Amino acid sequence: MRTACERCGAALVADGPAVICSYECTFCAACGQAMDGVCPNCSGELVARPRRTTG
Numbered sequence: 896m897r898t899a900c901e902r903c904g905a906a907l908v909a910d911g912p913a914v915i916c917s918y919e920c921t922f923c924a925a926c927g928q929a930m931d932g933v934c935p936n937c938s939g940e941l942v943a944r945p946r947r948t949t950g
Contacts, residue, residue: 897921
């Protein structure tokens with residue numbers, strides 16, 4: 896999991912909000928919204944990043 900937004904560099908915590916495309920480009924929620932849910936790298940859909948569970 897990436898720890899920083901690829902657009903603005905904001906820190907992303909593992910259990911915090913973030914968006915991701917199928918190629919794992921990762922952005923903070925604010926940047927994802929500003930980009931209308933479209934990845935600038937591959938034009939793919941940005942969706943909520945899944946959260947990992949500890950186990």
